[in-house]
Amino acid sequence: MWKYSSGQIRATGLGILMVTLVSMVAGCQKRLDVVSSKPALVLVAFGTSVPEARKVFDYIDAVARKRYPNTDIRWAFTSTFIRQKLKARGVVTQSVEEVVADLRADGCDRAVFQSLHVVPGQEFREIEKVDTAWLSVAVGKALLTTDADIATVIAALGESIDPDGANVIAAHGNKRHPEFNAQIVAFARAIEAVHKNVFVCSVEGKPGTEGLVAARRLAAISGKVNFIPLMVVAGRHVHDDVFGDEANSWKTIVAAPASTCARPLGYNDAVLDVYFGHIDEAMVGLEE
Numbered sequence: 001m002w003k004y005s006s007g008q009i010r011a012t013g014l015g016i017l018m019v020t021l022v023s024m025v026a027g028c029q030k031r032l033d034v035v036s037s038k039p040a041l042v043l044v045a046f047g048t049s050v051p052e053a054r055k056v057f058d059y060i061d062a063v064a065r066k067r068y069p070n071t072d073i074r075w076a077f078t079s080t081f082i083r084q085k086l087k088a089r090g091v092v093t094q095s096v097e098e099v100v101a102d103l104r105a106d107g108c109d110r111a112v113f114q115s116l117h118v119v120p121g122q123e124f125r126e127i128e129k130v131d132t133a134w135l136s137v138a139v140g141k142a143l144l145t146t147d148a149d150i151a152t153v154i155a156a157l158g159e160s161i162d163p164d165g166a167n168v169i170a171a172h173g174n175k176r177h178p179e180f181n182a183q184i185v186a187f188a189r190a191i192e193a194v195h196k197n198v199f200v201c202s203v204e205g206k207p208g209t210e211g212l213v214a215a216r217r218l219a220a221i222s223g224k225v226n227f228i229p230l231m232v233v234a235g236r237h238v239h240d241d242v243f244g245d246e247a248n249s250w251k252t253i254v255a256a257p258a259s260t261c262a263r264p265l266g267y268n269d270a271v272l273d274v275y276f277g278h279i280d281e282a283m284v285g286l287e288e
Contacts, residue, residue, distance in 0.1 A: 039110035039138075039286055040072040041279065042099050046116075046123055047077035048235035049085045056233050056266035060116070063269070067276055072108070074099050078123045096130045103135060112282045114140035114275060116232050118172065118265070121180030138282040143232075143265070143274055144183040154191045156270035157228060160262040165224035166197055166215040168250060170242045172231060173202030181206045184230070200230070201250065203237050212253050219256035227251070227259070232266040 043064065048054055057075065064073055076099040077083055083093050094102070096113070103111055111132075117124045120142040127139055144150055161167050169191070174180045181202070188200035188207050197218060199211030219225040227250065229238050242250045243261045251259050265271045 038068075038071050039112050039136075039283060040074060040103055040108050041068060042074045042076055042096070042103075042111055042113045044076045044078060044096060044113055044115050044117075044127055045232060047079045047082035047086075047093065048233045049082050049089075050233075050235045050239065053233050053235045053239075053264075056264060060232075060266050060272065063272055064276075068279075074102070076113075078117075078126050096127055100130055100132055100135065108135070110136045110286055112138050112140060112279060112286060114279045114282065115142045116266075116275060117142045118230060118232065119144050119180060119183040121174055122177055136286060138286040140275070140278040140282040142278075143271070144187055145278075147186075149274060150183070150187050150190050152274050153187070153271060154194060156268055156274070157191070160226075160228045160268075161195060161198060162224065162226040162260070163197070165222040165226055165258075166218040166254070166256065167195070167199070167226045167228060168211065168215050168242075168254065169198060169200045169228045169230050170238065170250070171200060171202040171207075172237065173205035173207075175204040178205055187230075203241050209250070209253075212250055216254045216256075219254050223256065224258040224260070225251070225254045225256035227261040229262065229264040231264050234261075234264040238264065 041064070043060065045057065061073065061075070065071075075094070076096040077093045078096065080095070083095060086093055100111075113127055115124050115127055124142050141149075144153060157169075169188075171184045171187075173184060184200070184202060185206055191198055192200060199215045200207055201209045201211045215225055227238075227242050229242070231238065238261065240246065240249065243259070244251065246252065
């Protein structure tokens with residue numbers, strides 16, 4: 001019978017533990033090497049405080065991780081008001097500046113910041129203003145940046161358009177900086193030329209809410225109206241301004257016997273493909 005002293009047993013146990021730890025570290029290092037070989041990907045959105053609406057970020061995150069495996073994917077939100085509101089509820093989110101600081105602390109030297117904003121407007125510009133010194137950065141374009149983007153998004157919205165009733169596309173818009181409404185106006189002109197029963201309106205700025213008058217007339221004939229958010233998230237604007245029950249909501253103004261509201265852009269895979277195309281372009285640019 002083999003006999004071991006207590007010292008031998010301790011030594012043997014220590015040896016096994018060391019081998020196990022080395023194996024674990026090697027495995028972790030291998031995974032880190034795979035991730036660090038690619039640029040980090042930071043998805044940047046405006047944000048929302050509506051709990052149900054925030055689920056769209058989980059959906060986008062899951063699709064992005066499937067599209068970009070072994071990539072360090074993080075989130076940043078540009079609205080200070082929304083971040084503070086969520087913090088008061090115990091929900092922690094990060095600004096672009098905070099994510100940049102974390103990337104530096106983690107030793108990351110390259111990152112793609114992909115805007116999930118609809119137009120390259122005020123919030124998009126905030127991404128470009130962030131100090132990214134010591135970090136090689138590329139910023140992916142907003143959804144409606146080029147004419148090709150507009151055409152692709154129009155095609156992607158086809159499944160949401162009711163062919164028999166009035167359709168109102170709800171954009172956000174910007175009343176303080178009208179220059180940022182140019183892409184929405186271009187989108188409105190293009191989609192209304194293709195679909196005569198579609199009317200693009202905005203909560204702020206141009207094109208405004210004039211289209212609701214025409215939508216009301218058509219809804220009186222067809223008996224229905226369908227609202228389509230031109231927003232990644234169906235937040236307060238969609239729930240209250242567009243589809244709310246208040247006297248000044250768009251649904252109340254159109255006054256159709258039947259009203260429906262499509263899901264926001266964040267659940268439309270064809271729209272997400274446009275964003276992913278912009279990510280791919282940015283990654284290529286980062287490598288050049």
